[in-house]
Amino acid sequence: MxxxxxxxxxxxxxxxxxxxxxxxxxxxxxxxxxxHNVGKSVRYLEYEAHASLAAKMIAEILLxxxxxxxLSIAHAQHRIGKxxxxxxxxxxxxxxxxxxxxxxxxxxxxxxxxxxxxIWKCEHFADGSKEWGGNCNCDKETGDVNKHIYEFESV
Amino acid sequence: MxxxxxxxxxxxxxxxxxxxxxxxxxxxxxxxxxxHNVGKSVRYLEYEAHASLAAKMIAEILLxxxxxxxLSIAHAQHRIGKxxxxxxxxxxxxxxxxxxxxxxxxxxxxxxxxxxxxIWKCEHFADGSKEWGGNCNCDKETGDVNKHIYEFESV
Amino acid sequence: MRIxxxxxxxxxxxxxxxxxxxxxxxxxxxTHLSLLNPNATPxxxxxxxxxxxxxxxxEYTLTGNEHIVIIPPSSGG
Amino acid sequence: MRIxxxxxxxxxxxxxxxxxxxxxxxxxxxTHLSLLNPNATPxxxxxxxxxxxxxxxxEYTLTGNEHIVIIPPSSGG
Numbered sequence: 001m002x003x004x005x006x007x008x009x010x011x012x013x014x015x016x017x018x019x020x021x022x023x024x025x026x027x028x029x030x031x032x033x034x035x036h037n038v039g040k041s042v043r044y045l046e047y048e049a050h051a052s053l054a055a056k057m058i059a060e061i062l063l064x065x066x067x068x069x070x071l072s073i074a075h076a077q078h079r080i081g082k083x084x085x086x087x088x089x090x091x092x093x094x095x096x097x098x099x100x101x102x103x104x105x106x107x108x109x110x111x112x113x114x115x116x117x118x119i120w121k122c123e124h125f126a127d128g129s130k131e132w133g134g135n136c137n138c139d140k141e142t143g144d145v146n147k148h149i150y151e152f153e154s155v
Numbered sequence: 156m157x158x159x160x161x162x163x164x165x166x167x168x169x170x171x172x173x174x175x176x177x178x179x180x181x182x183x184x185x186x187x188x189x190x191h192n193v194g195k196s197v198r199y200l201e202y203e204a205h206a207s208l209a210a211k212m213i214a215e216i217l218l219x220x221x222x223x224x225x226l227s228i229a230h231a232q233h234r235i236g237k238x239x240x241x242x243x244x245x246x247x248x249x250x251x252x253x254x255x256x257x258x259x260x261x262x263x264x265x266x267x268x269x270x271x272x273x274i275w276k277c278e279h280f281a282d283g284s285k286e287w288g289g290n291c292n293c294d295k296e297t298g299d300v301n302k303h304i305y306e307f308e309s310v
Numbered sequence: 311m312r313i314x315x316x317x318x319x320x321x322x323x324x325x326x327x328x329x330x331x332x333x334x335x336x337x338x339x340x341t342h343l344s345l346l347n348p349n350a351t352p353x354x355x356x357x358x359x360x361x362x363x364x365x366x367x368x369e370y371t372l373t374g375n376e377h378i379v380i381i382p383p384s385s386g387g
Numbered sequence: 388m389r390i391x392x393x394x395x396x397x398x399x400x401x402x403x404x405x406x407x408x409x410x411x412x413x414x415x416x417x418t419h420l421s422l423l424n425p426n427a428t429p430x431x432x433x434x435x436x437x438x439x440x441x442x443x444x445x446e447y448t449l450t451g452n453e454h455i456v457i458i459p460p461s462s463g464g
Contacts, residue, residue, distance in 0.1 A: 012167050015183070019241040021190040027261075028170070028183040034252065035176040048394055050456055053440045086174040097189065099265065100306060106182075107258055114463050118437075120394035121462040132395035135463030137433075145435055145460065146442075151255060203317055205379055208363045269386050273360075275317035276385040287318035290386030292356075300358055300383065301365075 003058040004051045004119075006081050009088040014075065018093050023072040025099035027106040031090040033083050037133075041126035047080045047089060050118040054078070057117045065094070065109050069101040076109055078119055089121075107152040115148040158213040159206045159274075161236050164243040169230065173248050178227040180254035182261040186245040188238050192288075196281035202235045202244060205273040209233070216267045220249070223263070224256040231264055233274055244276075262307040270303040312377045313343075319357070319382055322350035337368040339378065357382050389454045390420075396434070396459055399427035414445040416455065434459050 011030055018026050033045050062074045073095035083089045090113065094106040113119075114136065121133045138148040166185055173181050188200050217229045228250035238244045245268065249261040268274075269291065276288045293303040311333075314326045323343070333339050336359045344351040359366050360379040372378075388410075391403045400420070410416050413436045421428040435458040436443050442458075449455075 011170060015166060015170060019187060021240050024187055024189040026183075026185040026187060028181075028185075029254065029258075030181040030183075031254065032174060032179055032181060034179040047462075050393055050437070050458060053437055053456070053458075056440055085176050099184065099186065099262075103184075103258065103262055107254075110254065115461055117461055118393065118435075118458045119462055120459065122394070132398075132459075133462050136460045137463070139433055139460070145433055202385075205316055205360070205381060208360055208379070208381075211363055270384055272384055273316065273358075273381045274385055275382065277317070287321075287382075288385050291383045292386070294356055294383070300356055 003055040003077060004049050005077055005079055007079070009077055009079050009091050011088055011091055014077070014091060014093055018073050018075075018095055020072040020095050022097065023095035023102075024097050025102040026073070026093065026095045027099075027102040029090075029092045029106050029110055030088045031110070032088050033085050035085045037123060040123075042085065043124045043126050044082055044084050045089065046082050046122040046124065047078070048120050048122070049078065049080045051080070054117045054119055058113060061109055061112045061117070064112075065105045068108070069096060069105045071096050071101060071105055074105060074109065076113060078113065078117070080119070104152070108150075111150045111152045112148075115150065158210040158232055159204050160232055160234055162234070164232055164234050164246050166243055166246055169232070169246060169248055173228050173230075173250055175227040175250050177252065178250035178257075179252050180257040181228070181248065181250045182254075182257040184245075184247040184261050184265055185243045186265070187243050188240045190240045192278060195278075197240065198279045198281050199237055199239045200244065201237050201277040201279065202233070203275050203277070204233065204235045206235070209272045209274055212272045213268060216264055216271070219267075220260045220264050224251060224260045226251050226256060226260055229260060229264065231268060233268065233272070235274070259307070263305075266305045266307045267303075270305065311339075311372060311374050313339075313380065314377065315380045317382050318353055319350065319380055322347045322353070333372055333374075335368065335372060336366055336370045336378075339372065340368070343380075353382055354380070388416075388449060388451055390416075390457065391454065392457045394459050395430055396427065396457055399424045399430070410449055410451075412445065412449060413443055413447045413455075416449065417445070420457075430459055431457070 076092045078090045092109045094102045096102040124130045139145045220229050231247045233245045247264045249257045251257040279285045294300045315323045358381040392400045437456040
């Protein structure tokens with residue numbers, strides 16, 4: 001399972017593999033590079049990961065999702081390296097009997113990946129500047145770098 | 156816009172059209188035919204729609220979603236006729252700057268379609284029997300066939 | 311008036327048929343169809359009615375020339 | 388011990404380097420690196436530390452032979 005990949009994420013192939021006779025609902029989330037952030041024009045992003053730890057953590061998060069919900073499919077893949085505007089940086093696919101579980105587990109997986117997994121993005125702006133995005137600052141609220149305020153808990 | 160279609164839903168083509176430079180999040184939901192329901196083995200489903208009214212209502216629901224959230228893309232398509240196991244009966248695609256809106260609007264659109272839009276499914280079971288699924292029975296709770304208890308309001 | 315039914319209602323009525331009874335409102339029509347086929351009553355009581363792609367209420371006044379569509383509960387789930 | 392840093396920490400330290408100081412815990416290491424490069428302190432204070440793909444706490448005792456990975460906050464959003 002290529003949880004971390006240097007290659008372009010093949011959303012189509014992943015989607016095509018996700019049809020399951022016992023599942024009534026598939027949810028696919030694709031996190032893609034936007035042409036703007038914080039009011040600045042973005043040229044591309046560069047993702048870096050501590051690959052072995054990141055892959056291990058994604059596997060653990062997918063397992064936690066399977067333990068929490070009844071899922072036919074739970075898969076995630078994050079790209080590293082240079083990712084251009086409109087390209088997918090991360091994909092999460094979940095499938096379940098009813099749609100509630102597919103949506104909830106999908107959100108759970110992406111939120112945990114974004115907050116916990118050692119993957120970083122460097123934004124390269126049109127003006128030539130660059131900036132490491134350290135968007136997870138939950139610790140400023142929780143006082144603990146291991147305690148996060150997950151979006152899936154507040155929807 | 157083919158909101159109601161007799162042809163197989165082309166998830167791949169719809170997904171490929173959904174990459175948008177200003178959007179950071181795409182959510183695709185596919186409602187697919189399961190091989191089982193209420194403990195019985197399902198051969199296939201047959202969907203029927205009041206097509207003109209259904210198409211009009213889906214357009215209205217998509218517009219309502221766009222008014223409620225800031226979306227780059229909001230699209231839905233429902234298939235009618237015979238739909239086999241693992242085939243998609245309905246797809247909803249949303250895209251937005253951040254993922255919260257893409258998930259929430261996607262859920263809102265499918266819940267409203269399922270409860271409100273005049274589309275019906277007839278389950279054809281392996282034992283040769285068939286049954287019209289009248290799963291929306293919110294009126295038993297609300298006392299009004301126009302008042303629904305939407306899942307998106309309780310997640 | 312012309313009546314069109316869908317889904318499970320087709321087990322009780324023809325898919326489309328003419329109705330020449332003197333009926334003043336949608337409520338009257340619902341009652342009339344229930345009397346024609348009492349087995350359909352539980353479903354009819356949960357149906358919405360539409361005229362020209364617009365839902366209409368029980369109080370909607372019929373002229374007798376309408377094309378009326380009877381809409382059972384959607385597939386839900 | 389061998390230190391490996393990622394992302395924004397590479398603006399303050401080499402991507403990978405040997406450190407021969409006598410340090411007893413991860414907390415000591417954090418302080419030591421802050422003193423080496425005070426500008427990195429705000430980031431270091433928000434980092435997690437890992438040894439062999441396991442996160443370790445501030446109290447983790449160092450033998451001096453570890454490969455220690457310093458992990459800034461994830462990309463979040």
